[in-house]
Amino acid sequence: MPAWSVAERAGPLDLLGVDFIDSARGWAVGDIDPRGTGGAVFQTIDGGRHWTPLAGRTEVSTSVHFIDQKTGWIAGYAGRIDRSDDGGRSWQPQRPERGREVFNSIWAVDDRHAWAVGVNGLGVRTVDGGATWTPMAMSVAGDVWSVRFSSAERGWAVGDGGAIVSTTDGGATWTAATSGTTRALYGLAIVPPAIVIVVGEGGTILRSDGGAAWTAIRSPVTAALYGVAARERTAWAVGTGGTTIGSTDAGASWTATAPLADEKLTGVALGDPDHGAAVGRKGFVQVLQ
Numbered sequence: 170m171p172a173w174s175v176a177e178r179a180g181p182l183d184l185l186g187v188d189f190i191d192s193a194r195g196w197a198v199g200d201i202d203p204r205g206t207g208g209a210v211f212q213t214i215d216g217g218r219h220w221t222p223l224a225g226r227t228e229v230s231t232s233v234h235f236i237d238q239k240t241g242w243i244a245g246y247a248g249r250i251d252r253s254d255d256g257g258r259s260w261q262p263q264r265p266e267r268g269r270e271v272f273n274s275i276w277a278v279d280d281r282h283a284w285a286v287g288v289n290g291l292g293v294r295t296v297d298g299g300a301t302w303t304p305m306a307m308s309v310a311g312d313v314w315s316v317r318f319s320s321a322e323r324g325w326a327v328g329d330g331g332a333i334v335s336t337t338d339g340g341a342t343w344t345a346a347t348s349g350t351t352r353a354l355y356g357l358a359i360v361p362p363a364i365v366i367v368v369g370e371g372g373t374i375l376r377s378d379g380g381a382a383w384t385a386i387r388s389p390v391t392a393a394l395y396g397v398a399a400r401e402r403t404a405w406a407v408g409t410g411g412t413t414i415g416s417t418d419a420g421a422s423w424t425a426t427a428p429l430a431d432e433k434l435t436g437v438a439l440g441d442p443d444h445g446a447a448v449g450r451k452g453f454v455q456v457l458q
Contacts, residue, residue: 171443173413175429176454179220182209184448186232188241189440192216196223196257197436197448198230198243209452210243212257217446217456223257228266232275232285242299244272244285252299263299274315274326282321284340286313292326294340305340315357317365325380327354327367335380348375348383356397358404358420366420368394368406376420389414389425396436396447403442405457407434413447413455429455 182200189195193216199209208226210233213219228246235241235257243251243260248270251260270291277283283299286292290313292305307313311329318324325335326343331350334343348354354369367375372388394408404416411428432453439445445457 171457173426173429173447173455173457176218176446176456177220178452179211179213179448179454180209180222180452182452183435183450184209184211184452184454185245185435186230187436187438187446187448188233188235189217189438189445190235190237192440192444194238195438195440195446196233196235196241197446197454198226198233198245199448199452201226201229210257210260213446216440216444216458217454218458220454224260226251226260231271231273234275234277234283236277236279240280242275242277242283242285244275244287246271248272248287248291250275250285250293250299250302263295264293264302273313276316276318276324278318278321282318282339284316284318284324286316286326286328288312290328292316292340292343296339306343308334308343308345311353314353314355317357317359319359319361319363323380325357325359325365327357327369329353331369333367333375333383346377346381346383349385350375355393355395356406358397358399360399360402360404360419364419366397366399366404366406366416368397368408370394372408374406374420374423386420386423389423395434398437398439398445400439400442400445403439405437405439405445405447407437407447407449409433411449411455 248267352370
Protein backbone atom coordinates (compact mmCIF):
# COMPACT_ATOMS: atom_id res chain seq x y z
CA MET A 170 0.00 0.00 0.00
CA PRO A 171 1.20 3.59 -0.55
CA ALA A 172 2.56 5.43 2.48
CA TRP A 173 1.34 8.48 4.37
CA SER A 174 3.57 11.49 4.97
CA VAL A 175 3.17 14.87 6.65
CA ALA A 176 2.45 17.75 4.25
CA GLU A 177 2.57 21.50 4.53
CA ARG A 178 -0.09 22.82 6.92
CA ALA A 179 -3.08 24.46 5.30
CA GLY A 180 -3.10 27.58 7.43
CA PRO A 181 -3.44 27.85 11.23
CA LEU A 182 -7.15 27.03 11.56
CA ASP A 183 -8.72 23.67 12.38
CA LEU A 184 -9.76 21.76 9.27
CA LEU A 185 -13.04 19.83 9.46
CA GLY A 186 -13.66 18.51 5.95
CA VAL A 187 -11.75 17.47 2.83
CA ASP A 188 -12.66 16.24 -0.65
CA PHE A 189 -10.72 15.10 -3.74
CA ILE A 190 -11.95 14.61 -7.31
CA ASP A 191 -8.76 12.99 -8.64
CA SER A 192 -5.18 12.28 -7.57
CA ALA A 193 -4.19 15.95 -7.68
CA ARG A 194 -7.17 18.25 -7.07
CA GLY A 195 -8.88 18.68 -3.71
CA TRP A 196 -10.45 21.12 -1.26
CA ALA A 197 -10.44 21.49 2.52
CA VAL A 198 -12.66 23.56 4.82
CA GLY A 199 -12.81 24.38 8.50
CA ASP A 200 -12.92 26.92 11.29
CA ILE A 201 -13.19 30.69 11.09
CA ASP A 202 -10.56 33.12 12.33
CA PRO A 203 -11.76 34.78 15.56
CA ARG A 204 -9.97 37.95 14.45
CA GLY A 205 -12.46 38.24 11.64
CA THR A 206 -10.23 37.61 8.63
CA GLY A 207 -12.47 34.90 7.23
CA GLY A 208 -12.90 31.15 7.31
CA ALA A 209 -10.75 28.32 6.07
CA VAL A 210 -11.30 27.23 2.47
CA PHE A 211 -8.27 25.78 0.71
CA GLN A 212 -7.48 24.12 -2.61
CA THR A 213 -4.67 21.80 -3.66
CA ILE A 214 -3.55 20.88 -7.17
CA ASP A 215 -0.66 18.63 -6.15
CA GLY A 216 -2.36 15.90 -4.17
CA GLY A 217 -2.39 17.77 -0.87
CA ARG A 218 1.28 18.65 -0.53
CA HIS A 219 0.54 22.38 -0.79
CA TRP A 220 -2.66 24.36 -0.23
CA THR A 221 -3.86 27.74 -1.51
CA PRO A 222 -6.48 29.78 0.39
CA LEU A 223 -9.68 30.53 -1.51
CA ALA A 224 -12.61 32.81 -0.67
CA GLY A 225 -13.06 32.95 3.11
CA ARG A 226 -16.29 32.18 4.94
CA THR A 227 -18.17 34.03 7.66
CA GLU A 228 -19.28 30.77 9.26
CA VAL A 229 -17.49 27.56 10.25
CA SER A 230 -17.56 25.12 7.32
CA THR A 231 -17.72 21.44 8.28
CA SER A 232 -18.03 19.67 4.95
CA VAL A 233 -17.12 20.15 1.28
CA HIS A 234 -17.97 18.05 -1.75
CA PHE A 235 -17.23 18.59 -5.45
CA ILE A 236 -18.68 16.56 -8.30
CA ASP A 237 -16.08 17.77 -10.82
CA GLN A 238 -13.40 20.44 -11.22
CA LYS A 239 -15.95 23.26 -11.20
CA THR A 240 -19.08 22.44 -9.21
CA GLY A 241 -19.17 21.83 -5.47
CA TRP A 242 -20.93 22.62 -2.21
CA ILE A 243 -19.93 23.69 1.30
CA ALA A 244 -22.09 23.26 4.41
CA GLY A 245 -21.60 24.15 8.06
CA TYR A 246 -22.72 26.28 10.95
CA ALA A 247 -25.92 28.39 11.02
CA GLY A 248 -27.44 25.97 8.51
CA ARG A 249 -25.40 27.61 5.77
CA ILE A 250 -25.06 25.97 2.34
CA ASP A 251 -23.08 27.53 -0.53
CA ARG A 252 -22.36 26.39 -4.08
CA SER A 253 -19.41 27.10 -6.36
CA ASP A 254 -19.29 26.70 -10.13
CA ASP A 255 -15.74 27.98 -10.60
CA GLY A 256 -13.72 25.46 -8.62
CA GLY A 257 -14.15 27.22 -5.28
CA ARG A 258 -12.91 30.69 -6.19
CA SER A 259 -16.35 32.14 -5.48
CA TRP A 260 -19.40 30.86 -3.61
CA GLN A 261 -23.11 31.60 -3.93
CA PRO A 262 -25.26 31.29 -0.78
CA GLN A 263 -28.10 28.85 -1.38
CA ARG A 264 -29.64 28.65 2.06
CA PRO A 265 -29.93 31.58 4.48
CA GLU A 266 -28.37 31.30 7.91
CA ARG A 267 -30.69 29.78 10.49
CA GLY A 268 -29.63 30.36 14.09
CA ARG A 269 -28.31 27.27 15.81
CA GLU A 270 -28.62 24.86 12.91
CA VAL A 271 -25.39 23.03 12.07
CA PHE A 272 -24.71 20.81 9.10
CA ASN A 273 -22.07 18.10 9.57
CA SER A 274 -21.97 16.58 6.08
CA ILE A 275 -22.94 17.39 2.49
CA TRP A 276 -22.93 15.12 -0.56
CA ALA A 277 -23.98 15.34 -4.20
CA VAL A 278 -24.12 12.90 -7.10
CA ASP A 279 -24.55 15.44 -9.92
CA ASP A 280 -25.23 19.16 -10.40
CA ARG A 281 -28.89 18.78 -9.36
CA HIS A 282 -29.10 16.22 -6.54
CA ALA A 283 -27.47 16.98 -3.17
CA TRP A 284 -28.11 16.26 0.51
CA ALA A 285 -26.95 17.74 3.83
CA VAL A 286 -27.35 16.41 7.38
CA GLY A 287 -26.58 17.77 10.83
CA VAL A 288 -27.50 18.26 14.47
CA ASN A 289 -30.71 17.03 16.08
CA GLY A 290 -31.75 14.95 13.08
CA LEU A 291 -31.39 17.85 10.66
CA GLY A 292 -31.57 16.90 7.00
CA VAL A 293 -32.30 18.69 3.71
CA ARG A 294 -32.14 17.78 0.04
CA THR A 295 -32.25 19.49 -3.34
CA VAL A 296 -33.25 18.17 -6.76
CA ASP A 297 -32.73 21.46 -8.60
CA GLY A 298 -29.06 22.20 -7.96
CA GLY A 299 -29.72 24.02 -4.71
CA ALA A 300 -32.30 26.57 -5.84
CA THR A 301 -34.59 25.04 -3.22
CA TRP A 302 -33.77 22.83 -0.22
CA THR A 303 -36.48 20.57 1.19
CA PRO A 304 -36.44 19.22 4.79
CA MET A 305 -36.01 15.46 5.25
CA ALA A 306 -37.48 13.41 8.09
CA MET A 307 -34.34 11.49 9.05
CA SER A 308 -35.84 9.54 12.00
CA VAL A 309 -32.61 10.09 13.99
CA ALA A 310 -33.03 11.41 17.54
CA GLY A 311 -29.48 12.76 17.92
CA ASP A 312 -26.96 14.32 15.57
CA VAL A 313 -26.49 12.97 12.04
CA TRP A 314 -22.77 12.97 11.22
CA SER A 315 -22.38 11.75 7.66
CA VAL A 316 -24.41 11.21 4.48
CA ARG A 317 -23.42 9.42 1.26
CA PHE A 318 -25.33 8.47 -1.89
CA SER A 319 -24.40 5.96 -4.58
CA SER A 320 -27.04 7.30 -6.99
CA ALA A 321 -29.75 9.93 -7.04
CA GLU A 322 -32.03 7.44 -5.28
CA ARG A 323 -29.90 5.26 -3.00
CA GLY A 324 -28.23 6.69 0.10
CA TRP A 325 -27.25 6.20 3.73
CA ALA A 326 -26.70 8.40 6.77
CA VAL A 327 -25.23 7.68 10.21
CA GLY A 328 -25.29 9.38 13.58
CA ASP A 329 -25.48 9.27 17.35
CA GLY A 330 -26.48 6.15 19.27
CA GLY A 331 -25.51 3.77 16.49
CA ALA A 332 -28.06 5.26 14.11
CA ILE A 333 -27.99 4.07 10.50
CA VAL A 334 -30.75 5.11 8.11
CA SER A 335 -31.13 4.51 4.39
CA THR A 336 -33.26 5.71 1.50
CA THR A 337 -34.21 4.33 -1.91
CA ASP A 338 -36.19 7.37 -3.07
CA GLY A 339 -33.60 10.14 -2.97
CA GLY A 340 -34.20 11.05 0.64
CA ALA A 341 -37.98 11.50 0.52
CA THR A 342 -38.28 8.71 3.10
CA TRP A 343 -35.71 7.03 5.36
CA THR A 344 -35.66 3.60 6.99
CA ALA A 345 -33.73 2.77 10.18
CA ALA A 346 -31.42 -0.26 10.26
CA THR A 347 -30.20 -2.34 13.20
CA SER A 348 -26.55 -1.45 13.62
CA GLY A 349 -25.80 -3.59 16.67
CA THR A 350 -24.11 -0.72 18.52
CA THR A 351 -25.10 2.32 20.56
CA ARG A 352 -21.84 4.13 19.87
CA ALA A 353 -21.85 7.30 17.80
CA LEU A 354 -21.14 6.66 14.12
CA TYR A 355 -19.20 9.49 12.47
CA GLY A 356 -17.94 8.38 9.06
CA LEU A 357 -19.49 6.69 6.03
CA ALA A 358 -18.12 5.51 2.68
CA ILE A 359 -19.53 3.53 -0.24
CA VAL A 360 -17.58 0.99 -2.29
CA PRO A 361 -19.57 0.66 -5.55
CA PRO A 362 -21.90 -0.86 -6.25
CA ALA A 363 -23.26 -1.51 -2.77
CA ILE A 364 -20.68 -2.14 -0.04
CA VAL A 365 -21.09 0.42 2.75
CA ILE A 366 -18.46 1.10 5.45
CA VAL A 367 -19.22 2.98 8.68
CA VAL A 368 -16.80 4.05 11.44
CA GLY A 369 -17.22 5.71 14.82
CA GLU A 370 -16.55 5.80 18.54
CA GLY A 371 -14.15 3.35 20.14
CA GLY A 372 -12.68 2.24 16.81
CA THR A 373 -16.07 0.94 15.69
CA ILE A 374 -16.18 -0.40 12.13
CA LEU A 375 -19.39 -1.70 10.54
CA ARG A 376 -19.81 -3.09 7.04
CA SER A 377 -22.76 -4.03 4.86
CA ASP A 378 -23.04 -5.57 1.41
CA GLY A 379 -26.21 -3.99 0.12
CA GLY A 380 -26.93 -1.79 3.12
CA ALA A 381 -29.53 -4.00 4.83
CA ALA A 382 -27.71 -6.21 7.36
CA TRP A 383 -24.66 -4.83 9.19
CA THR A 384 -21.61 -6.74 10.43
CA ALA A 385 -19.14 -5.56 13.06
CA ILE A 386 -15.60 -5.71 11.66
CA ARG A 387 -12.58 -6.38 13.88
CA SER A 388 -10.86 -3.05 14.47
CA PRO A 389 -7.11 -2.66 15.02
CA VAL A 390 -7.69 0.45 17.16
CA THR A 391 -9.86 1.65 20.05
CA ALA A 392 -9.54 5.35 19.24
CA ALA A 393 -12.53 7.24 17.85
CA LEU A 394 -12.66 7.20 14.05
CA TYR A 395 -14.09 10.41 12.58
CA GLY A 396 -13.83 9.84 8.85
CA VAL A 397 -13.57 7.09 6.23
CA ALA A 398 -13.07 7.20 2.47
CA ALA A 399 -12.94 4.56 -0.25
CA ARG A 400 -11.86 4.27 -3.87
CA GLU A 401 -12.37 0.93 -5.61
CA ARG A 402 -11.49 -1.65 -2.93
CA THR A 403 -9.09 0.59 -0.98
CA ALA A 404 -10.38 2.34 2.15
CA TRP A 405 -8.80 4.51 4.84
CA ALA A 406 -10.20 5.73 8.16
CA VAL A 407 -8.75 8.36 10.51
CA GLY A 408 -9.38 9.66 14.00
CA THR A 409 -8.06 10.75 17.38
CA GLY A 410 -4.33 11.08 18.00
CA GLY A 411 -3.37 10.68 14.36
CA THR A 412 -5.04 7.27 14.15
CA THR A 413 -4.89 5.97 10.57
CA ILE A 414 -6.09 2.53 9.45
CA GLY A 415 -6.33 1.05 5.96
CA SER A 416 -8.09 -1.72 4.07
CA THR A 417 -7.45 -3.24 0.62
CA ASP A 418 -10.48 -5.55 0.60
CA ALA A 419 -13.35 -3.06 0.66
CA GLY A 420 -13.37 -2.80 4.43
CA ALA A 421 -13.47 -6.51 5.31
CA SER A 422 -10.16 -6.29 7.21
CA TRP A 423 -8.05 -3.40 8.47
CA THR A 424 -4.44 -2.63 9.41
CA ALA A 425 -3.23 0.28 11.51
CA THR A 426 -0.31 2.46 10.43
CA ALA A 427 1.92 4.35 12.86
CA PRO A 428 0.51 7.83 13.62
CA LEU A 429 2.53 10.60 12.00
CA ALA A 430 1.56 13.19 14.64
CA ASP A 431 -0.54 13.43 17.77
CA GLU A 432 -3.24 15.36 15.95
CA LYS A 433 -6.98 14.80 15.82
CA LEU A 434 -7.77 13.85 12.21
CA THR A 435 -11.29 14.95 11.35
CA GLY A 436 -11.60 13.99 7.70
CA VAL A 437 -10.09 11.90 4.93
CA ALA A 438 -10.60 11.79 1.14
CA LEU A 439 -9.15 9.72 -1.69
CA GLY A 440 -8.66 10.86 -5.28
CA ASP A 441 -7.83 7.33 -6.36
CA PRO A 442 -6.75 4.18 -4.47
CA ASP A 443 -3.17 5.46 -4.12
CA HIS A 444 -3.66 9.19 -3.51
CA GLY A 445 -5.51 11.25 -0.92
CA ALA A 446 -5.25 13.37 2.20
CA ALA A 447 -6.40 13.51 5.80
CA VAL A 448 -6.90 16.80 7.65
CA GLY A 449 -7.16 17.91 11.25
CA ARG A 450 -6.32 20.43 13.94
CA LYS A 451 -4.51 23.68 13.20
CA GLY A 452 -4.26 23.03 9.48
CA PHE A 453 -2.56 19.64 9.84
CA VAL A 454 -2.47 17.61 6.63
CA GLN A 455 -1.11 14.16 5.89
CA VAL A 456 -0.99 12.87 2.34
CA LEU A 457 -1.13 9.43 0.74
CA GLN A 458 1.19 9.10 -2.25
